[in-house]
Amino acid sequence: MDDIVIGIDLGTTNSCISVYTRGRIRILENERGARVTPSFIYFPPEGGIVIGEYAKTMSLQKPENGIFEMKRLIGRQFDDTYIQKTLEYFPFVITSGVSNFPVISFKQNNTTIQKTPQELCTIILQELKKYAEAKLNQIVNKVVKTVPAYFNVTQREVTLAAAKDAGFTVLKLLNEPTAAALAYYFDNDVTENHISLVYDLGGGTFDVAILKKKPDTVEVICVDGDSQLGGQDLDNCxxxxxxxxxxKDYHYNAKIDPDAKRRLRNKCEEAKKDLSSANEAVITINGMVPNHPRIIITLTRAVFEEKASKLFKKTIDILHNCLVESKISKQSIQEVILCGGSTRKPKIQEMVSDYFGGKQLNNSVHPDECVAEGAALQAAMLSINKKQDIELLEMVDVVPLSLGFGRLGREMVVIIRRSTKIPAAGSHIFVNRDESHTSFSTGIYEGERTDVRKNRYLGKLSIDGLLPAPPGQRLVIFTMNIDSNGILTAKAEEKLSNKVKEVKVNYTRGDKSEFEIKNSLLAAVENQETDEKFTKFVKIKQYLILYLIRFLYNFDKKKLHYESIKIFCEQTRNDLYDMEVEQEERLKNLYKEVKVKCYAIAKKYKFENLPNEPTCHVV
Structure with a gap:
């Protein structure tokens, strides 16, 4: 029998499994009969593992052994801004492990155990696999797994590895807002060229996607989001x-007590849910604060909305940026689809509706289940099992930010442009600058600025041990490829020595949040004039450096004796490398001086392989 392919939404707060068979979507319940399973693991001190709702309850006994938010930790470095600023909210211990990735520590049988976020996600996925197999009464090995649209390469690769360790073959990593849109399109008759916007605010991440319905495809026009923004942040507020x-009132610091953290987090989550339908929530704290056996705190919806106002506004800012980048007006959005449990908040719905001029929002998809349902539909499209026959509807995703490399002069050369359809690929041909270069190395960047230093550094690709070659005679073909799972691979192929180097580029967040990175889109617009000036400057700089390198190569090859010219060329070449755009006038003067001192000699002695003059006008 051909394998059944299921869809899994491994959420920050809750996880959900779904399958499409015999013309309908079905949510696969867990052993307690619940349609969603809390993404929560408890490791009892005496040994064993407990998953889900019961794990949350049992963790009150030993809070430091109750682990949650694995999805927000996966693929991040320990010194990541998000991890550092949220350490105080976790009752469990997080430290730096191998290669600076975080590890979670706890004790079982008086032994300290360490687990990585990947291993913890694997445990959850193994449990979900058991639920699916019990409901379907067969082995389940193939899955479509959803991820936030703004999960970076490392997070996607680690997610794939976790699923593999759980016994799954992942047929596709599907972006969560795309999955929600697929569920919506399946249940609704949508006309051709219909444009919708998915606002997906879940437990740990926020995504916005603008999609356009075409005859047999749904095209993702633009995506934006923040994988550090969600319902857990509302809990933290x-x-x-x-x-x-x-x-203030009881002189008690709850942030230094793991037991208090766990108990309060449960209370905060309950209060948040209550405030979706009630104007106030009552938080009762029993036996936690010394000399105060019972404390009652009332939280009004108005106070909650005030405390969370920056987070709410941040989602609207991201939504706005997505529309600006897509060049689609508010009026062109025919449907605003809400997805994710946090969209139940009245203030969220009010702000989104107000942004679109009072537009009626679409609540037709189930906020907690629609992502899993979309994954199940995509799974059916990839399945060859006859029970999963379904009308094909291709989902077309896009590259969130431009990808490229740093060229001589720190210029950003774009290989794959932002909003290019995935899968995507591009290439560029390098030529060697001089004979001494026996290695190739280039930085890989993500961003929209022309100066690579103002974009996000992703990694480096290098090849050593290349054969010497005259300037401009050795070619290195540099390619970038993003597969259907959003994994970026960079490859360099040097033709003369027949050497190839390929790496999967790991995104490193550094000290910037994803929202700050995506603000570079706006910065690119605001600094357009500055970037144009930089581009002109670097073109002249590149030309002069290459000209002088090749001039000196010809000069030595022909054994000429204009010593003052040679010294001038060597000194000018060396000075040019570190010259910045603020020295534009000096650059122009050097350009004129090179023309006066070098052009006649190059013409007289028939110098070869000199670069063409820059196309930009040099005054």
């Missing part, structure tokens, strides 16, 4: 508020 009340 309430936690901070309650902790401050306890500190």
């Amino acid at each position: 309430i936690f901070d508020y309650i902790a401050e009340v306890l500190r």
Whole structure:
């Protein structure tokens, strides 16, 4: 029998499994009969593993052994801004492990155990696999797994590895807002060229996607988002508020007590849910604060909305940026589809509706289940099992930010442009600058600025041990490829020595959040004049450096004796490398001086392989 392919949404707060068979979508319940399973693991001190709702309850016994938010930790470095700023909210211990990736520590049988976020995600996925197999009464090995649209390469690769360790073959990593849109399009008759926007605010991540319906495809026009923004951050806002009340009124610091953290987080999550339908939530704290056996704190919806206002506004800013980047007007959006449990918040719905001029929002998809349902539909499209026959509807994703490399003069050369359809590929041909270069190395960047230093550094690709060759005679073909799972691979192929180097580029967040990175899109627009000036400057700089390198090569080859010219060329070449755009006038003067001192000699002695003059006008 051909394998059944299922869809899994491994969420920050809850996980959901779905399958499409015999013309309908079905949510696969867990052993307790629940349609979603909390993404929560408890490791009892005496040994064993507990998953889901029962794990949350049992963790009250030993909070430091109750692990959650694995999805937000996966693929990040320990010194990542998000991890560092949220350490105070976790009752469990997080430290730096191999290659600076975080590890979670706890004790079982008086032994310290360490687990990586990848291993913890594997445990959850193994449990979900058991649920699916029990409901379908057969082995399940193939899956479509959803991820936030703005998961970077490292996060995607680690997600794939976690699924593989759980016994799955992942047929596709599907972006979550795309999955939600697929579920919507499946249940609704949508006309051709219909444009919709998915606003997906889940437990740990936020995504916006603008999609256009075509005859047999759904094209993702633009995506934006932040994988550090979600319902857990709303919980943290309430936690901070309650902790401050306890500190101020009862002289008790809840942030240093793991037991208090776990109990308060549960209370905060309950209060957040209550405030979706009620104007106030009552938080009762029993037996936590010394000399105060029972404390009652009332949190109004108005206070909660005030505390969370920056987070709410951040989602609208991201939504706005997505529309600006896509060049689609608000009026062109025919449907705004809400997805993710946090969209139940009245203030969120009000702000999104107000942004679109009071537009009626679409709540037709189930906020907690639609992503898994979309994954199940995509799974059916990739399945060859006859029970999963389905009308094909191709989903076309796009590259979120431009990808390229740094060229001589720190110029950003774009290989794959932002919003290019995935899968995507591009290439560029390098030529060697001089005979001494026996290695090739280039930095790989993500961003929209012309100066690579103002974009995000992703990694480096290098080849050593190349054969010497005259300037401009050795070719290195540099290619970039993004597969259907959003994994970026860079390859350099040197033709003369027949050497090839290929790397999967790992995104490193450094000290910037994804939202700050995506603000570079706006910065690119605001600094257009500055970038144009830099581009002109670097073209002249590149030309002069290459000209002088090749001039000196010809000069030595022909054994000429204009010593003052040679010294001038060597000194000018060396000075040019570190010259910045602020020295534009000096660059122009050097350009004129090179023409006066070198052009006649090059013409007289028939110098070869000199570069063409820059196309930009040099005054």
